[in-house]
Each structure stands twice: as structure tokens, then as C-alpha cells.
Amino acid sequence: MKEFFTVLGYTFKENSRKKSFIISTIITLILTIVIVSLPSIIKNIDNNGKNNTEQGGKTGETKKGVVFVVDSKSILKGDLSTLGKVFLGYEFKSEPTNNIDIIKDKVKTVENNALLVIDEKNSVPTFDYIVKQSGSGIDPIEISRVIKGIFVSDLLTASNVPDNVSLMVQSEVSFNVSELGQGKMNSYISSIVVSMLLFFSIYFYGYGVAMSVASEKTSRVMELLVTSTKPSKIILGKSAAMGILGLIQLAMVVFTGSLTYKLTFPENFAISGQALNFSSFTPFILIMVIVYFILGYSLYAMMNAVAGATVSKAEDVNSSIMPITYISMVAFYMGYFSLAVPDGSVAIISSIIPFSAPFTMPSRILATEVPVWQIAASLFSLLITIVFLAWISIKVYSSAILHYGKRLKLKDLVKISVRTK
């Protein structure tokens, strides 16, 4: 046990003062601050933008766009003022039908111009809206609404309906949305954040274990290490040290994130009408995130240590951890897809499969009510797999670390693990 802690302590100390660790931590923290404060930045920019247009309207600095209106059936009865009142930033000009081609040219070349060709089909108005690029200028749905308003009020007037009734008919039904449960969008985004956070930290630190093992082989320290202590102590101590480093970095990210959130997050910030906040992070979820990080990390670290031991040079680590990368990618996407239906069978299966559980279960707990038996099954399967993998890894690792030269194939590893008692 003493050697385990010696390996742990040394690995932790050496890695925590590496430049790469310090720099990556700083970058991650800065990114966290930027991402979390993004909503307030967006809101600020939004406000500034609004102020600008208002000012522009007053001083008349911004050039008005021109919408040319061809109304051959005279649906608007030559009165473009209603349109002008609704779309303040635009000037509406009536044009005869034979000018259409010339106007099209204008629309194509001049910024902010549009052509509106109003027609009639089955006694109901219809229009072509021609712009340089769709999405620029006025929203055609808005135009449709205005034309419909004019058309309907004309129709009602023609049928001798009193004006006040006509007004009431056209008034919009107002509504308010109030949410009692968790917003779907809200928990969805939190879930993705949790899933990604777990994926990156588990992957990144697993990679660190592989690199650390391979570089000990490259520098030939390994021979000295294995003559000093048991290989199992090395692999476990090293993995634990990197795990603690990862946990510390994760904690720093979560802490910085929540601090930034508290300080900068605007109230009632919404994406597509859905309020967005992270109030759904309960202590239970935090504990689950930590537990799943530890377990998920242990699982991947064991595999990574073996992958690192199969190569002689640190440069070859990437190719040797390829299979693990594939497994973790597939597992991550399983977690990601199961977020769409957090109670579906894909979600349940992928939260019990040990490889994908860390990327699925915590985010599911965030998104929905997960039955206790599923959490228990997920933790149990993870633990069993970790113990099994650790057992195999230690066996293979002990032999693989002293192998130099060609990279060991999976076939060789199986042979080694069978031979090693």
C-alpha cells in the first residue's frame, strides 16, 4: 500500500507542475467562463443592437429599404400606407405590372430592396415575394399577416359588419406560458453539458495515463520501476494520481462555471422561447457526476494503461489507443442520442452498458426521473467491469511494459494474459 501511495504522490506531483497541465487548466477555465457568460454577452449585444436601430430611425442615418409593390388585382386598393405603418424601416412604392423585369434587376443589385407581386387565386389574395437572399429584409409571414388583415377588413366591411366587430375578429388572442416542471430545453442543454464534460475529462485523463506509461517506456525508467516495486502498484498508483488530477480540474471547472453563472447569468434568459437556467443541478446530481467520473475514468484508465504499455515510443500512443477512442466515441454518441428520449430503451441500455454509462446516466438523471434499480444496475455493471479489466490489465501490463520494438497486437496481448499466471 505504501508503494501505491509513493507512485500516486510522485505521479501527481510531477504531472501537476507540468506546463501542459497548467496551461490546459487555464485554457479550460477561460473557456468555461466565456461559455457560461455567453448568454449575458449575447443579451448585451442584443440591447446595444436595439439601441442602435432606434437611434438610426430617429436621425434617418440608415438608408431605408424599398419594397416595390405590383398589385394588378388592386387588392390593396392602391393604399400602401398600412404596409408603411407596420414596416417603418421600409418605403413602399407602387409599380405597374410591365416593370417587373426592371425591378427584379434592381432587387438583385441594390441592397435592401424587394419586390412584392400581389395576385389573387380563388378570390383569395396570394403574393410572390422576391428578394436578393431569402431571410433578408421583411419576414414574408409578417407581410402575409398585414395583407390578410387588409383583405379581411375589406371583406367584413363589404358584408356590412360593424367596424368594432371587424376589429375584434382580427385581434390576436393573447396568451401567457408558465412552466411548473423542468423545462425540456433547459434540462436538455444541462444534460449535454454534463455528458460532454464527463466525456472530455475521462478521455483526456485516460489519454494522460497512456502517455505517462509510454513515456516511461521511452525513457527506459520502466526497468528501474519494475525492479523496485510491483507492476500492479505502478499501474494503480499512476491511474489514481491522474484521476485525482482530473477530478481537481473537473472541480475547478464546475466551481468556476457556477461562480460565473451566479455573477453574470441574465435573468430569464431564453433560447427559442425556453427559459434557460441551471437551477436543476442538485447536490445529488453533482455527487452522481463525480461518482460517474471516478468510475468511468477508472474503466478507461485501465484500458489506456495497457494501450500505453504496448508501444515503445510516446509518439505511437495515438495509434495504440485507437480502439479505446472508438469505444469511447460510440459510447458518447449512445449517451448523446439517448438524451433525445431519456426514458427510451436505448437510453436504459446505454446507461447500463459500462462503457457508455458514464456519458448517459448522469445526464439522464438530470433530464428525467431514473428508477433506482437502473442506477444500481449501472453502478454495479461498471464496478464489475472495472475489477475485471483491472485484473486483466495488471496481468498484461506487467509483461507488455518490458516489451520493446514492434507494437503488440491484441492477439499478442491475449497470448500474454493467458501465459501470465
Added chain:
Amino acid sequence: MALVVSDLVKKFGEKTAVDHISFKIEKPGVFGLLGTNGAGKTTTIRMILGILEKDGGSIQWNERTVTRETVKFGYLPEERGLYPKAKIVDQLSYFGKLRGMDGLSVKKAISYWFDRLKVSEYSKSTAEQLSKGNQQKIQFITALLHDPELIILDEPLSGLDPINADLFKSVIYELVEKGKYIVMSSHQMQSVEEYCEDLIILKDGKTVLKGNLKQIKAGYGRTNLTVNCEEEIDALIKDQGINLISKNATGYEFKIKSDEHAYNLLEKIIVSKIRLNKFEIREPSLHEIFIEKVGE
């Protein structure tokens, strides 16, 4: 105490790297493990240390199988291994602690060896900042830090300048005086000859010669003659039962069948009034024995 290696076998696929090797080290001293490149020296060492699985035979220390637990050993690997980016003092204390030392005794041992090997000034440097020779010294310290009983030195002197080589040799003598068992592999026969009492010579994994160096030499008899004189003596050695082996700036090396032949040559040299600097009848050196046994 004794290290007993018997019938050691190691195969890599079809190739037998170590082929039924046996030897004993029964008293403190330096045991020479010699051989050409690829003869199986490092493989043998790795099996003794238990970092390579053996395919047959046994390795015992005090009648117990050698493991990390049954014997405290120090190891200087042939391919030096240090953490390139870690401070020297940190990695030394790491290795010391891994071998069961406590913080205080590690500190003491490190400062003792820093002084002894004259590397104190580098304690805060990283390994990659050191010269090859100094790295070698640090590596030597890692092998000795925890005061091991059995010390295995794989090519300890390669790459050292003469001053540092002497420093290493003096440390090795000290270790022998302290009663350490040392297994040393080397290509440098001269240095092995200086302090190896017993040795084994391997070729292609097989034992070609083993035993006590003095006895081996005595067994050969005084078959070598070294002559250094001011003039050429090639003409004098004809039909004398003397064979010329080499001739260079330091003189002539001959093989002789008996002392008589040498004395005959000496007489001729004196009669010819050739000035003589050196005339030595001696046993073959380890270097010559090695070439004869392995070079065939």
C-alpha cells in the same frame, strides 16, 4: 549468502537466447558476466531481476527464489532510464521510497552519494540537462541508494571518461569491501580483469568459459611474450618456436610454447646488442582469452 543460478533457459520464439547457464557467487566480490553483443548477458540479468519470465532453471538467493521480496537488489540497467523532465533529487527520492526507504534515510543517502560521486550541484537540474556521464552517475546512485545486498551493473563503465571511470571503480571496490555481491557485465575486459575474481563468458547464449579468473589464466600457463625494443627483431624469431601475434608501437606480442623459447630469444637480442625496454613472459590477458574463446 550466495547467488545460485542453475540451468537457466530463455527462448524467444525459435531462438534460444540463454541456453542452460549455471553459475554461483558464493562470497562478496565482483562476478563478471561477459560475452559479445547479443550473447545473452542482459537477458540473463533481466531474469535474475525477475523482469523477464524464465523458460527453465532456477535463480536462488540464500536458497530462496529471487524476488523483489527475498533480496534487496540494486540495478544499473544497460539502457539508462531516468525521467527526462523531473528534478534529479525528486526522482532519486521517488526510487528510494519505492524500495521501502523512509523520507529521512532517502535524504541522507542522496546527500552521501551526491558527495561521493561529485554531483551535488545538479540536484535541482532535470535529467535531460545533464551530460551523459553525469546521467550515468545519477543512474548509478539509483542502483545504490537503498544499500542493496546484490548489485547488478549492466555495462557500468561504458561512456565514461577516464576520471569518472576511476571514480566508478573506486566505488565498486568500496562496495566489495562492504561485502556486497556484484554481478557486472562488460565489454571492457581490462576493467573486468581488475576486480573480477570469478566470471562466465557467454557466446550465443551458451557458456564458453567459466570459473575463477586466476585459475583460468594459470591453466593457460605463461604462453605470452611481450617485447619492446629499439630495433626490429623480426629476423631473430625465425625457427624459434615463437609465433608473432601482433606488432605495433608498444612492441611485439608473441605466443610461446615454453619459457625456453623466450630465453633463447632474449639471448639473441642481447648478443645483437639491441637495446631492450621491456621483456615480459606472462599469462594471457582476459582480453586475449576472450578473443580466443569467442572470436572463433
